[in-house]
Amino acid sequence: MNVWDEDKAPVPQVAAVPLSQRATAARGAPYLDDLNPAQRAAVEALDGPVLMLAGAGTGKTKALTARIVHLLRQGRARPNEILAVTFTNKAAREMKERVGRLLGEVAEGMPWMGTFHSLSAKILRRHAELVGLKPTFTILDTDDQLRLLKQLIAAANIDEKRWPARLLAGLIDGWKNRAWTPEKVPSSEASAYNNRGTELYEAYQARLKTLNAVDFGNLLLHCVTIFQTREDVLQQYQRWFRYILVDEYQDTNVAQYLWLRLLAQSHKNICCVGDDDQSIYGWRGAEVGNILRFEKDFPGAQVIRLEQNYRSTGHILAAASGIIAANKGRLGKTLWTAGEPGDKLRLIGHWDGEEEARWIGEEIEAIQRGTRGHEPIDLNHQAILVRASHQMRAFEDRFLTIGLPYRVVGGPRFYERQEIRDAMAYFRLAVSPDDDLAFERVVNLPKRGLGDTAQSKINQLARAAQVSLLDGAREALAKGVIGGKGASQLRAFVDGVDRWHAVTFHPEYDHIRLAETILDESGYTEMWRNDKTPEAPGRLDNLKELVKALEQFDNLQGFLEHVSLIMDNDTEGAEEKVTIMTLHAAKGLEFPVVFLPGWEDGLFPSQRSMDETGLKGLEEERRLAYVGITRAEELCTISFASNRRVYGQWQSQLPSRFIDELPADHVEVLTAPGLYGGGYGAAAQVGFGSSLEDRVSKADVYNSPGWKRMQENQSHRPMRQPQEARHVVIDAEALSPYVLGDRVFHQKFGYGEIMGIEGDKLDVEFDHAGTKKVVARWVIPADQVDEVPF
DNA sequence: CGGACCCGGTTTTTT
């Protein structure tokens, strides 16, 4: 396939454009001028349902923003009559900026551009009473949610050990994703959580209502409930939102789908943008079905495909297309590029994960200097994309050793950090002293001598009197049920909260000063100053940053609302760094140079994914591979290792089945220059002692095109035969060269005796290191120690 | 109340 040959590229249909609009364009609307025909069609098809199928790197955000500008310029809607939905705050922010730029400075107004959750919160505040809430409801994050569930589980006399709260939380989230209120959970789910799932779901919802709180799922669920039960309210919004736009439609779950369908039902001016090939969030409730079904849901929908890719070179694009072609049930797109074929995608195997990290580190530095006819590419333009975050460690270790600057994207977000959440709990108490969850979090933080006993007293009193925990604490103090030093400290805490709360009503209330006062008077900053652990200074910095963030808000309330829905993690400096992140986090991003390590069956595709959802899971993994490759603009390198330490145990790994799916014409197989001869030899013999199933799948690998390709590549290359290769011979001669009782030698553990054999793994009782499970390849017969040095 | 020790789980992540 010659994907970069423009002549063979399918020519998208251009929708008929009314004369009036052509006139506008001709008069020079810059936002229309630099669109390709497909993008332009997507921008100009304003009325009725439109599905914009936008492949990776085809300029979908450009089209989406141009469409918004077009709606405004054409006078179809005022800024506040357009509902534009994204998944992340980052995406919403970017879209606002881009629209603002296109419109020329007028970035304001577009109040209904935001995430599903922030828009739902906005709507829900106006109609809170319809679902039994007050408009001031608080939004709980997953941590609060979990603690609440734990309480309910304990109250229901369930052993949280056997039935973890996480499990229940997952179930409830799943039900909410499907827009099931407790009454609507189908009976097929009745056995969930030891038959008590629905019961606890109901209790949880009731408890949230009492707390005047919602979790993330409830924001959507409550909105859908209101839309479904109150025709008048729904109609009001249907009239208000004349045009609806949705980004990343392939990631919507059922609740979000209903939310959209209800709102779009009357006028059907809904434009959904997405790419079924980039649906990678099925595990958290996203339904690819939503996008696959669009034309059925909205009869007469126009489907516009954006297929010209502006990001990647021809070989990269072709390799990605080759991989994704193995998936069934796609809507189908043919990406093409008018650009250069560029370099073939590179494939390389390594002995183990450390070797892989070492090689990639060197390669990154070489590319940074400029190699093989490439201009130097700086570190900011290079990225390593991994399947699972634990893979990052090998790279961090290596890069620290060689002093290669890197940045890890992901990890806990700013607002999820412990110190931020603690501070927020204090703020929440100041704003609403009845916030019991906040009370529980900080009543003994810093330590105030209020342990379990004291807290359960407070709890009892509060429950008996049907009052908040803060009032329960007052009661406890009045009754003198709290012991000595705890009592005086509790007194100070309660008084503090009262004082802070009072300030929020003061005419000269300055929320920034108040925040500082709270953190000071509570002893919270003091606590971290006295903390000698290495992360304490960072936490104090974060607290400062938190206070600084308050400047952008008028009061604490506004800030709390904002933070409960928003993450801001973009505090990275300008220093040049390689990016390390997960494939999931990389969606929507692009880099000139991309490394995709760890392409090994079980790791990628992830075993768990395949076990849990079978073919569906495998296809999602394949889309993840597609997402990974399509992040690369110029150079994409896939690698795998033959051995990897998994949960502390060495494991033999097989190259990923996705490697065999790469179209050969677009791949160059590299041989690692290191001591290990590239590791293919190693890959060839791993697992010979494993289970029957393993051997069967191994045979498949040997017969696969990808494997043969690599063998060919090997054959005309004089490969160094290092120590490992000799072990290969030993391993290959017999399933296991050892029998019970054999004396062996291990480089790290020394001499020992084999006590058990399980496939290629041996239980060895070492003379000085105790009993360990080791891979046979790592030991040699004790009597050969002198012959085969390590 | 805090520190030492044991046990279990371990993909991906947003709001």
Added chain:
DNA sequence: ACCGGGTCCG
């Protein structure tokens, strides 16, 4: 291997 949570004991 490593982390978090729970338990036990000083």
